Amino acid sequence: MKIYSYNLNGIRAAMKKGLIDWVKNENPDILCVQETKAQEDQIDSKSFEELGYSTYWHSAKKKGYSGVGIITKPQPENVVKGVGNPFYDDEGRVVRADYGEVTLINVYHPSGTSGQERQDFKMQWLEFFLNWVEELRKERPYLIITGDLNIAHKEIDIHDPIGNAKNSGFLPEERAWVDKFLSHGYVDTFRLFHTERQRYSWWTYRFKAREKNKGWRIDYFFVTENLVEKVRDADILENVVHSDHCPIMLDIDI
DNA sequence: ATGGTCGATAGTCGA
Numbered sequence: 001m002k003i004y005s006y007n008l009n010g011i012r013a014a015m016k017k018g019l020i021d022w023v024k025n026e027n028p029d030i031l032c033v034q035e036t037k038a039q040e041d042q043i044d045s046k047s048f049e050e051l052g053y054s055t056y057w058h059s060a061k062k063k064g065y066s067g068v069g070i071i072t073k074p075q076p077e078n079v080v081k082g083v084g085n086p087f088y089d090d091e092g093r094v095v096r097a098d099y100g101e102v103t104l105i106n107v108y109h110p111s112g113t114s115g116q117e118r119q120d121f122k123m124q125w126l127e128f129f130l131n132w133v134e135e136l137r138k139e140r141p142y143l144i145i146t147g148d149l150n151i152a153h154k155e156i157d158i159h160d161p162i163g164n165a166k167n168s169g170f171l172p173e174e175r176a177w178v179d180k181f182l183s184h185g186y187v188d189t190f191r192l193f194h195t196e197r198q199r200y201s202w203w204t205y206r207f208k209a210r211e212k213n214k215g216w217r218i219d220y221f222f223v224t225e226n227l228v229e230k231v232r233d234a235d236i237l238e239n240v241v242h243s244d245h246c247p248i249m250l251d252i253d254i
Numbered sequence: 255a256t257g258g259t260c261g262a263t264a265g266t267c268g269a
Contacts, residue, residue, distance in 0.1 A: 009269080010261045035269085037262060064262035114268055150269095204269090205259040244260075244269085 001074075001254050004028040005106065005146040005219055007202070007245035011036040011043055011069075014242040020047045022240060029073050034108035034148045036067035043069075058082060060092035067092040068108050068147070074099060083132050088125060102227070102254050103140040105133065107147035112168035119168055122150070126177045134184060137224070144252070145186065145222040148245065153178045153188070156197050157217040169216060186222040189234035189250055199236050202245045221250040230254055
């Protein structure tokens with residue numbers, strides 16, 4: 001089963017840039033997307049349905065903001081939008097789908113780049129999310145958690161660790177949260193297969209960052225430790241361009 | 255990088 005995750009930075013803009021052709025050629029079993037920046041009725045679901053997918057969207061209340069979706073060929077037995085708390089769910093950040101004993105969670109974690117208030121919200125969210133996912137795990141112990149974490153974990157995951165040491169997305173407390181999250185028994189699947197440097201999933205549109213590969217690895221596939229033996233491959237598809245992020249992939253035997 | 259780039263919106267804001 002090949003599962004992809006892709007922060008689209010606007011699904012309508014991404015589709016204008018040929019997203020559907022890429023999906024058709026790549027043929028993912030499941031595609032998790034973040035930052036759709038659209039209400040459900042603004043999204044061209046039909047183009048995915050024509051390729052054999054079902055779509056499940058969780059949009060933000062605010063138009064043009066945030067929003068996630070799961071685009072899937074295998075039919076999940078159960079889909080849940082949000083985390084059951086309107087304070088967070090109004091921002092359209094989580095959609096979950098259950099496939100047999102495995103639960104797939106697609107998350108667009110908040111960015112903190114627009115000011116201290118949003119940085120505080122991000123840290124609050126991260127604490128909430130870890131508690132929420134740990135509760136869910138008691139009933140659903142086999143978890144795949146993917147999406148845009150908006151945090152580069154280690155120095156290897158960012159082009160300029162020194163220069164970004166005080167920037168949101170690479171703050172010590174954010175990186176410490178990732179350590180804490182992993183210590184609960186989650187695995188960063190990309191690093192099971194790739195130890196090399198300069199593998200990134202997001203580049204700012206400014207400063208010609210992408211052509212210079214001045215990027216950050218902020219998109220992840222985590223799995224619970226009990227699924228590690230099922231993981232066949234994990235990768236980053238840097239050459240795919242419909243967004244300021246690129247897609248990431250997990251191949252897992254489920 | 256005291257401005258630079260995008261997407262979605264019609265507030266300029268958020269990333």
